[in-house]
Amino acid sequence: MRLILLLAALFLPAGLAAKEPARTVTVLVGIDGFRADYLARGFTPRLAALAKEGATGPMRPSFPTKTFPNHYALVTGKRPDRNGIVGNSMIDPRRPGVMFSLGNASQALDPFWWSEAEPIWITAERAGLRTATMFWPGSEVAFGGTRPSDWMRFDQNVTNVQRVNTLLDWLRRPAAIRPAFATIYFDTVDTVGHEFGPDSAELNAALAEVDARIGDIVDGAAKLGVRLNLVVVADHGMRATDESRVIQLTDLIDKASYIAVETGPYAAIEPAAGTDDRVAEALLVPHEHMTCTRKEDLPERLHWGKNPRVAAIICIAEAGWTILSGPPAYPVKGGAHGYDNADPEMLAIFIARGPAFARRVELPVFDNVAVAALLRAVLGLPQDADADGKLADVRAALK
Ligand code: AMP
């Protein structure tokens, strides 16, 4: 092979000889809220083809089935309890009176919250691989002073087409500054799922649009001569909700006696100073459509509750129900996620297609923390013995 390249360099016209050899790039695609069974609806021909040709299977999200905890679990191989992103909103006893939330940039961009587990772009950068993130929760934050070589501050107004074009521009670069690993993130399927519900025509249209963008990535990489190892994942699924299935916490307990760190499919409740007994008495009793537990009594299978950032009392709604604390910020309609991760409607899409992956393989349900192990294997990085996800769970996806 070397000899052929050498001969080519000697005898081909200068322009051709100077052409770089094809390079393999691993791209992790996150489609927020792409429930596993959306793939079979017939609106996503490009994803269906990738799934058919490559490795695929339903993926179990980590609890809580929310965006930030699961995006971080996918790239760290650690479940939310151990990756430190225990919710989309959270508190920490070391920062009294402060709340982390998606929309609160002063906290969401503070490395303090993200430093409990190392994301794969950091591992890769430290191993000398160049990385680039076209959005991914946590990728806007330095980890021990390191960041992806290229990264973007999250902005929902950047269109899906613009996101794909940015990724393709990175793949178009000369080898020295081209990423070996990149991420891209699409939020439209989740946004539309919340607004109109998982069974709506609007959701199906969002599926078709994101599918076309996946097609643009595949076709764009092919045109550039880039060999693509594509891993397509979602953070969680989506379940229909409506205003007839609501549990109102303020009917059970006076609002001044607790802080609702999170509400919706599950509620994270922190008693206010001196109200522990009152809150426990009101919540730690049987309820018709939710189960409330002290964090230390949560079922082991959730692997959640040991982190000091998890609030003292956790109430998990029956699938399809919504827990509110007073009037909701948005009307209860459409869809939601955050339920028990054993709920089949929380299952997420997983597809791996490319030279590193097995062909025509269907995996049984596996835990999403295995994705980080798979990416490490593909990138030639050592496995993390301390991770919750094990390569064995997804080894069948590898060639
Ligand atoms: P949720 O459905 O509440 O779990 O979160 C989904 C929302 O998270 C999406 O609609 C995005 O707008 C938002 N989101 C995704 N990535 C980021 C980020 N890096 N920073 C802030 N918000 C984000």
Ligand code: ZN
């Ligand atoms: Zn999400």
Ligand code: ZN
């Ligand atoms: Zn969502």
